[in-house]
Amino acid sequence: MRKKTTTSTYQPGQSIDSVMKKYGLRNVVKLASNENPYGPSPKSLAIAKKISNSVNRYPDSKCYDLKYNLVAYINKPHIKLNNIIIGNGSNEILELLARLYLNDKSEVLFSKHSFLVYKIISNAMHATIVETKPKMSQGFGFMGTDLSELNKKITKKTRMIFIANPSNPTGTILSVKDLDDFIKTVPKRILIVIDEAYFEYSEYMGMTNCIILLKKYSNVVITRSFSKVHALAGIRIGYGLGSDKIISNLDKIRQPFNVNYVAQAMAVESLKDKKYIKSSLISNNDGMLYLKKELDKLDIKYLDSYTNFLTIYLGKNANDVFEKLLENGVILRPLDNYNLKSYLRVTIGTRQENISFIKSLKKIMSKINA
């Protein structure tokens, strides 16, 4: 399906305050935006307090300290300071890449049900969006990116391919081997963006990240986020990894002080606090297992997930369940604007939040099934 500039706007999850006001509730659980429910590392919070009185100064334009820490954290000889760019969220890096590669004559490829930002930034560049069929065979990766479909849609005009790995909102993942086999066949003039916003979760679940592909291919960029397991969504910080050449081209078009002072320092401390991050990953895993077990009991199907969320199938009841959950003080994410009207996305919360969600869901389903 080829589409010229359609209008799509990103619809964020509803806020706790607005739901409290609308339904007159005292307690509201937000499981709508794939945030880490435990908050930032105590080390990140401490540094933020310590340096907040210095925000009269401009931040380090080159984010040197953070890049230096990322080199150590990634710990691969092919990732050096020149292979890293820091952004005001990974969304900024995605947008800079679109600005660099796309124009009104180019085509951009991604799978149907991909992260909406790819559509927004491609539209902004007046590029032609080609959305490919997702994997339709049941089993591993169902509804995720089908690489053979992407391959079929490559034309002379294709300039960019976006692949989220793991993907949002489907939660699905592709193996590095499958990605490698695909990238081999893609002409080198096409940039392949692998969006690894959730890679810490998938790694914890036994999958390998895609860093190795940067050693083999100069037309691959990886983007990553501090908004997910690092719990810094509100302060906006993420990074991109790629060849010296691509990174220096991105550096030429970014704002000089694109990443604020507090965000840089909090990200550095979060990278160092491995113990805290691990505890978030463990809790996420426990929460995921609990939700899957309870959803199985309710006979509710869900997509494979290598992230901190589950995308659950509710068929024609999806909208009704979403509204009733809101009335009960539980905010999930409807997926209508991802063309997944029959699904709802639930972020793994704290133990208590997961229990509240299941309790409300059970109540609602028993009425629906009555």
Ligand SMILES: Cc1ncc(COP(=O)(O)O)c(C=O)c1O
């Ligand atoms: C797949 C994917 N990529 C990127 C992002 C954006 O992350 P950031 O907050 O770093 O801009 C998100 C956020 O939800 C996401 O789901």
